[in-house]
Amino acid sequence: MKWKNKYRSQALFWSTLLLFMFCDSVWAQNRDIPKDTTYNTMRVWRQIKKSYPHARPAMDSLGGDLKVVRNLVYAHLARTDFGPRDLHLDVIRPNDQRKHAAVIWIHGGGWRSGQKEMDVPMAQLLARKGYVCIPVEYQLSLEAKYPNALLNIKSAILWLQNHADQYDIDSSRIVVAGSSAGGHLASLVGLTGNVPEFESFLESKHSTQIQAIINLDGVVDFMAPLSLNLERKPDSPDAFWLGGTFAEKPLIWKEASPIFWAREEQKIPMLFINSGLPRFHAGQDELVGMLKRWGTAHQVYTFDVQVHPFWLFHPWVNKCVDVIDEFLKNNLINPERF
DSSP, X not given: OHHHHHHHHHHHHHHHHHHHHHHHHHHHHTOOOOOOOOOXXXXXXXXXXXXXXXXXXXXXXOOTTEEEEEEEEEEEESOOBTBSEEEEEEEEEESSSSOEEEEEEEOOSTTTSXXXXXXXXXXXXXXXXXXXXXXXXXXXXXXOOTTHHHHHXXXXXXXXXXXXXXXXXXXEEEEEEEETHHHHHHHHHHHTTTOGGGTTTOOOSSOOOOSEEEEESOOSOTTSHHHHTSOOXXXXXXXXXXXXXXXXXHHHHHHTOGGGGOOTTTOOOEEEEEOSOXXXXXXXXXXXXXXXXXXXXXXXXXXXXXOTTGGGEETHHHHHHHHHXXXXXXXXSSGGGO
């Protein structure tokens, strides 16, 4: 009787444990990912329209001249804090059979808010210039801290390489572009192509090296005075995403700063498009000085307006697209193929 009770107790223990693990797994799969919706086009418009009454939100303008496929899964994350997770992207391209350069577009929002749909109007305008534009979703800081967003975008580059023929993409001409936090991420992704510490999780025959970087009002050095001298709360967007303040995580702040990955031998053309608010492009002057000294193609264009997300609005979005188009035509490899 004694042995029988022992085995029954063990069986009860293991069955209870397995049931708990199963229920926990199911619960995790059904947990909602927290969303911060404070950064959106309409809210920004309400904030700026008194000072800029002529500003109008750029709108989704799909027409027969474009082919669009929305919400394609580019990565499946089997295990996250919120259960299995799919990441999505859109493909927006000219309605023709030609191969075009690709522009991966990364939205802004302080690494915490925003969504890829916000930059679709700009992506559509750029697609009409002859590019395959790919707005991407990535894990924001309420879901996952640094470096997950960086790794997400690198996975998107590999997806693009794997599907280049399917979507008539010239995989020898890949551009990473982004606005605000997305501009920072574009610079970080572009300057860390094939850097081993950011590539070890990837299994692909393709490279994450890209051919140009476009940064719209995104910081390039978290340790620059314009960045470090800001008064911050412990949960400020950058500190929250990086997992702590500069005093707490100095090496992470350096590692996440694109400027520290710039190398003379890279020769990756970089375009910076700025607002009239210098704090949003902290470290850019130093990086531009390095690029100039190395003879690396670069350009800085500034809108003299006190509107950080100028790319979301007319009249600035059209000029922004024109500047991007001209820069890429002058600096991408094989420009005659446009």
